[in-house]
Amino acid sequence: MSEIERFFETHQDTIVANWIHRMDMAYHRQYNLDALRLRGLFFIDIIADIHIPIEQHRRYKGYEQWCEELFQNNIPINHILQGSLFFREAFLETISEFDVERSELVRIIASVASRLDAFVLTIYQYFWDHVRGKIEQQNKMIEDMHADKLNLIGKMASSMAHEIRNPLTTINGFVALIRKALPATGQDAVKKYLDIIDHEFQNIEQQIKGFLSFSRKPIADEEYTSAQLNLLIEKTLLLVNPLLLNENIELNLNRQDGLQILIQEASVIQVFSNLLNNAIDALREKKDDRRIVVQTYSEDTHAYVKITNNGPEIPREIQQKLFDPFVTGKTDGTGLGLAICKQIVERNNGAITFETSRDATSFIVRFSRLMES
DSSP: OOHHHHHHHHHHHHHHHHHHHHHHHHSTTTSOHHHHHHHHHHHHHHHHOTTSOGGGOTTGGGHHHHHHHHHHTTOOHHHHHHHHHHHHHHHHHHHTTOOOOHHHHHHHHHHHHHHHHHHHHHHHHHHHHHHHHHHHHHHHHHHHHHHHHHHHHHHHHHHHHHHHHHHHHHHHHHHHHHHHHSOSSSOHHHHHHHHHHHHHHHHHHHHHHHHGGGOSSOOOOOOOEEEEHHHHHHHHHHHHHHHHHHTTOEEEEEOOTTOEEEEOHHHHHHHHHHHHHHHHHHHTTOSSOOEEEEEEEEETTEEEEEEEEOSOOOOHHHHTTTTSTTOOSSTTOOSOHHHHHHHHHHHTTOEEEEEEOSSOEEEEEEEEBOOOO
16 A cells, blocks of 8 residues: 555545535535535545546546536535635645655655646636536527527618608609709709708618618618718718707817728718717707817828717716617617617728717727828
């Protein structure tokens, strides 16, 4: 019989009792002491047989069942870690009184410590694999739910787009007939009104394309063109300037010249318009000192647009899912505006983020910058 075997055979009850005492002191009445004793003997059995590789030990073959019981019983991993430390302390305290030569004592301690580490590592790996599996399973469930949600939105959007486009096509046709019926000269006011109708018709058409971003049906995507970022901002401001004046909002522009990007122009203008309209809506809660700052700038190979308002903070409960469909902080909002913005920006190889505090809220849109050759 080896010295290790002799030690564990004569001292296993002392080690287990010491270990149980430490566990009970740390986790009083959380664990059944009889069950702990069985676990302690199991542990000693697999640790003591140093001559048998741990993977080939008869006890090791049942470790998965033991780990599964720990996992299913929601035993915290920190309790397992602390338990292994307590076992090590109980072992070291007991072996310090074992009558054996110093060199043999050192060899026994090293062998047992290595055995303990190997077995505990195996337990940790089992727990990690199971936790990771649970996380992956939950993520897959969330992704499937999100996909189903988007699929439903797509069907609704497709149906809505069809119902809206039919009367719009009729209206557009009659506008064209009215233009043809007008005399070549005069009627300037009527022509101006028809131009406004045409312009608003195009706006609605872009909104419909935005809704169809959620549809799985292919849509006639706008072509990509090279555009000056500041020029896109100017075109957007032409659409929202009347609202800014009506709401008495101060607009500040801070623009970097020469920023060229490759995008779908009308769609990107829709994004900027939506963000500016959201900023205007947010400022309606302020009585005075309403300000919006539009900034364009570049960093490395990217061009940025930052739209900031000094309105209230976005509610914390919706911040993490702000770009999800049907999420809104407005009482009369649909919750689709920012979701559509995100779809458009990502379709244009960009990204959209936000920052919010009690003092201000900013939306930052990033595009790849076309560099001069």
